[in-house]
Amino acid sequence: MIQSIDYVAIAAPLILALVAGVVLLLDAFLPRRTPGALGLVTLAGVVAAFGVLMAQAAEGGRRRTFCVPDSLGGGGCSFVVDRFTLVMSGLALVAGIVIVLLSMAELTDRRIPAGEWYFLLLSALTGAVLLPAARDLATLVVALEVVSLPVFALTALKRYDGRASEAALKLFLVSVVSTAITLFGVSLLYGLTGTLYLERLSPALSAGSGASGVVSVAVVLVLAGFAFKVAAVPFHFWAGDVYQGAPVPVAALLSVVSKAAGFAGLILILVTGLRDQATLWGPVVAVVAAATMTAGNVLALRQRAALRLLAWSSVAQSGYILAPLAVVGGRAFTASMSYLVIYAAMNLGAFAVVMAISRTAPRNELDDYRGLASRRPGTAVALGFFLVCLAGLPPGLAGLFAKVVVFREIVEGGLGWLAVVMAVNTVIGLYYYIAWTARLFAPGPAGASRTRSVPVTVAVGVAVLVTLAFSVAPQLVLSASG
């Protein structure tokens, strides 16, 4: 049985995978170990993949491949490129560009093996690009693992640092348990429906007379792995420890790329796969969203370490992103996508600045940011902007509009209580964001700033530009995801 494969459709993940291999080879065979060169190759690969995506977007048409031949009943395709795929993959790739830039700064001390690093990074990106295109459970699960496994390794790659290893182990344990739960759910779903294709799941479940209890359990279990990725309650425990222990670029990867992949999977399963079971999962998602945003914000409230704070804040932001998914029916999930895209921009910006600071202050506590405005005004203003964006206040209009979009969907969906919970959470969130921002502009020690890292500066610049663009014209995001 020979299938024709649409290589244009799978070009982006393909390029990433190939470049990953190339990087590994280069690392092995190049005479001098030049992390910079490897970084540039990686960057080129990611940019190329992004270019492919842009081309596909410009072309506009849907592409599908790995379809079931008509001789076997037809109907399902495993790999589909549509607007959703393009947005989510594009998000992962742009985030990838920033993360590669951050990595270039991280890898300067040569204690981390650069070849492996970039290889793993590219692998994770491959998974993240693949995942939104997946339309059957097997591909979805494999893509999810392709995102996850390299991240464990990346976290542990600072082999000399016990904290990194510890973080990796924690991440790994929670992840594999979640994956196991998801797989168990997948097996149950398969048993209930007899298919792995998302599009067929919902009709099959509706048609099947199977016990509703089993269906419910299966749905809940399936969501586990993705909930782990987005760090939703009760899968959020790992976030603080892992973000703190992992290298900053990996934390950024976890908070953006990995999270985007998780949300892509969630949206695919919920909106495509379990479309007609919305009454079943809607309330669950709503409760989880409320719990997630509350837990994240409350935990972030008294943090003193920048990365931990960002960890819990990104948990809280996950809650906001989850909230529209709880709305039954309609296209509320586009609000989640919009929020995710804007969130990615501002959160990456924050991580980029944190990366810049971590080079001078390894402990990276909030007090290290005191007086940043007088030492490095540009960086301070940028971080202030990102934090205010995350808080959702002007001048961070991007964050504000993102929240408005989400609020709108919730209100229109009739989930008033969730809107109120989210409103309260916005306030709690503001507390720690503004406290951090205030530190930036407080009088502080006037130490000389060390030499700046060009890649980090570029990364911050990219994030600022993108976030500003989203602030002035959020329509960019809204029309792309809507």
Add this chain to the structure above:
Amino acid sequence: MSWIPIAMLAVPLLGAAVLLLPRFAGRVPRGYGLAVSGVTLALAVAMAAVFDYGDTARMQFQTDVPWIPGLDLRFHLGVDGISLPLVVLTALLTFLCFVHLAGRPQSRPRALAFTLLVLETGMIGTFLALDLLLFFVFFEVVLVPMYFVIAVWGGPERRAAAVKFILYTLLGSAVLLLGLLVVWSQAGTLDMVALARGNGIARSTQILAFLAIGAGLAVKAPMWPLHTWLPDAHTEAPTVGSVLLAGVLLKMGTYGFARIAIPILPEGAATVAPWLGAFAVIGIIYGSLACLAQRDLKRMIAYSSVGHMGFVLLGFATLTPVGVNAALFGNVAHGLITGLLFFVAGAVKDRYGTADMARLGGGMLGRLPYIGSLLTFACVASLGLPGLAGFWGEMLALFGAFRPAAELSRPLFLTFMVIGGIGTVLTAAYFLLMLSRVTHGRPARDRGPAVDVTAYELAAWMPLVLLTLLFGLWPKALLAITTPAVQAILPGVGS
């Protein structure tokens, strides 16, 4: 498409942006903020000059371009008789704040000028916006700058006060947003002008939306019992912060009632109005009583704002043209008078090093005769003496309560009116007692001579004094602008 409103927003914003340029690092020209806000004020005055007073109910100087189609958000600006006075007031107060700063430079002048200019953009934008979401955006713009004004240039307890301010008001804003979104989801448009013409929202939804919007605005106003952020913020804020906070920021809340809550949700307003009125009069009495027992001058003025805003809210609650007129008049008057009060209180604090009445001692009229006299003037104006601006807002609000809109219970509002009347006596009581304590008596002997009012201070205060007199003696100057507009937003009500 009119360029004036856009220019009014662009000038301070660009002015702030220019300050970000590295060449301004460390040294900012002294008159910079003054110049930028002066240009803005000139634009505001020009707008007021060109404004067609024959048709104040119509939106003038309209600009309407789509901004975010995905959110249905349009960049829709415009001015009518309701917003024009507030726009001019905002521009004026900001300008006067810069005049004040020119005479009394603060630390980090560049940052302060930047913050104040951004603040001005937000404040003016709030009064110009004719799109619900745009209004909300501008409404939010002021939060962060004001936070920094308090947190960086404030008093010893500034941090807690600033945090309380921003969290509390953000909570209000978030609730407000929910209400706006309910309106949007039900009516399908964000355009205030269109919404005010009638929108067919069901009564129960209107009540819900009014509650949410009202609560959000009430935090900003502030209405009892949502006021506790205000005294702390005022006490700790620097003079310019207090002036803008009292003079403009509080007005954004009450303006929202006139612009959004009442015209767009008339049935909701009619249902909730008795409660609004009740909270308003409780606020009047409560604020006055709280003032009576205050020890800190600035804190007392802050609580007096609670009382005065109670009158404004009472005016709105009557849902009559005269009541809404009263509220709008009260808004402007309170902005002028309380702005002046905070200027003077700040000057007192600068000279005595404290605003604690017990430590101020007495005899200010002997030690600082001009400042003492101006304090007396401001207090007398604030307690609602006829002939000064504060009177008309209070009087008309009570008059509105005397005969509220037909759908409201008259006995209830008569009760409100009587309580409000007692409130005016209490208001007079605390102001006069404060004056008696602070300005009268013999000055403590151990204090050396102090610098009385400076030229900069006079320049910053005199416009407020003159306008207070003008609007007090000739209320028509304001009422003629607001009345047609108010009658337009309350169709079929009143005589």
Add this chain to the structure above:
Amino acid sequence: MIVLAVLAILLPFVGAAAGLLGSRVPRSRTPARTARRRAAWFAVLPVAISAVAAVWLAARQAITGDHGAADTVAGTLAEIETGSVPISVGLQVGELSALIGVLVTVVALAVQVYSVGYMRDDPRYPSYSAFISLFTSAMLLVVYAGDLIVLYVGWEIMGLCSYLLIGHWWEDRANSRAAVKAFLVTRLGDVGFLFGIFTLGLSAGSFRIDDVLAADIPTSTLIAATMLLLAGVAGKSAQVPLHTWLPDAMAGPTPISALIHAATMVAAGIFVVARLYPVFLAAQPTLDVLGVIAAVGMLGAALSALAQDDLKRVLAYSTISQLAFMAAALAAGSDHAAIFHLVTHGAFKALLFLCAGVVIHYVGSNLMSHMGGLRTSLPVTFWAMTIGFAALAGLPPASGFFSKDAVIAAIEHSRSPAQLFLYGCALVTVGVTGAYSARAWLRTFFGSRRPVPPSDADDHGHGRAQHEERGRPAVPRSMLWPVVLLAVPALLLGFAGVREFDAESAAISVVIALLGAGVVYSLWRGSPAQDPARMLGPFRVPCERAFYLDTVYDRLVARPVLRLARGVVRTDDRVVDGAVRGSGRAAVGLSGLLRLAQNGNAQLYVTGVLAGVLLIAVGVVVLA
């Protein structure tokens, strides 16, 4: 013609502004003397012109009034839309207004001239005279107002001026307190007054006085409106129960007592009732209430006056008592008598106060126990004050005799249900008035001189004595001229009402007044050094303390309010703000709770994950 009225109002206003702002310009280079002289010109000249204008208006009234037609001058500057009943900014000068206008301007002029001398050494003379000008302007606004709201504006500004002037010597805390009290008590009444205006205005659909008088308003509404107005009247005209501020207000400079707290401002209440008299006539219950208030007030105040030692307080209580007479006349249905008494009272009470001012200025103390035997050293004052006391006691041929007779006659002929009570009180009051007049007259001018203890001079002389040489200062001419000038109308004004003279009631009242005076005289003859007030026996102390009303108010109003205020502050901190802070603490507490789970143990995390999944799954199965 209306221009004259406008001019009369605006000139003092401009004068006030000029006096406040202009007398010390430029600030650094103007010596105090120059400032004083300038301020004196700013003060006297506009009021003089106003007086001329007022007299002109009145004269024209008198002439055209004879022709019967068009006897009011009116003009409206603008209509102010409020969204409901419009406010018409307009003036209207009728017969009554013209008359009172003359009274106001003449007394004000006299006081301004008098003050030039009296306040010779006061460094704050410019502001003082400016406030008097402002007051004159405001009072004229009340008098000439054609619209109730305009009237109210003037009404309140008068209150402010009263506050500022009572508190003129603010170094002394007692003055400050008196000023605050005066403002607050009148303000309390004014709230009712404002509500009364609302009632009238809304019922008539207009705030214009003419429209209100012409409107057909239901009686019940009228009763409510007039009762409310009465509150303001009681406050301003110092009637029971809102009279307590007036005696304290004597803390102000004596000319102020003469101008504001005797002749003009306190008469405003009576004036307003007279101005709106048709409305009051249609509301008989209100007039009855007014009658009872007046009856209680006149007698109580007269008794209090009898027991006071402070000369100015005697005059203050007598003012309350006399104002009650006017109110009684109004209650009895005769606004003519009331206004007649108002005018004569304005003249003779101003005279009395100015004379008292001379005496106080001379002696350096307010207390009669420090005076005595001044007949020889202050002859002009003695004669002028004799005229004043005669008028006060209602002895012929002084003006008070005629006006008081008119009032008594009006009460006698009234058909009010409270008539008998009122009449009885009035007659007793006449007797008591005679008594306290005689007492004050005798104690001040006769007998032997009593020295002033030095400390008392400081306390009661309000600092003026410090500027003087020890000893008797000379009385400046500018103080005597107004005294002489006012003595003329105080003596002769009564003959204007001779046409309505009622001989029978006049005889009765003169007899009673003489009786009262005689008792005092006989007591005084018995022992000139002792106070004749001892005849009150055990009642003396209650009378002197004005029947403890101040204490009652303090206990019932002031202290509870202050206690309440402290309670509110506590509540605000603990409950209202406590809830806010509590929610903050709750969030922090929750944070601590959630952090317990973040103890770094991966196994706990996994347990949490599994437990969470189990919980959700069970929840979904059970609830779905």
Add this chain to the structure above:
Amino acid sequence: MHVVYPVVVSALLFSIGVYGVLARRNAILVLMSVELMLNAVNLNLVVFDIWLRDRLHGGQVLTLFIIVIAAAEVGLGLAIVLSVFRNRRTIDIDRLRDLTERDLIGPGPDAPVGSDPGPDGPLGSGPDTPVGSGPGPAGAPPGDSPDPGPADPPAPGSEGGAVLDRSEAG
């Protein structure tokens, strides 16, 4: 054979895995328990595939993938465990508690603006009650201490590479 029996077996297997994950302190044993859970899934998939007579044999295909995933996970997991052991000389997961909330509670309250001491509450002035993570094991150092293990020289790339190669093979 009725489908219930193998499904029950698989559920039991999964439960045993869960128990192992929860009960075992040793990281390797935990890894093995996870393997048990994955195998329960595999069993399920295969059984359902047969039972449903799936023409596409989705279940079996997925099973193959899961086997590969499991292998990769184990490989990677062991590498991480090794790394942990090198750094910490222990693989008891409940003793790996360097990263926790507790070390973040400093002696003083936060003070973002100025150096003024202010209590740390979001809405005002609540007293800052430090909430620890309970009575943790005494061994856990409160601060960001240097690694307790011997200073680890930069490992030669080959070793890491080897580990990673295996993971990549999955």
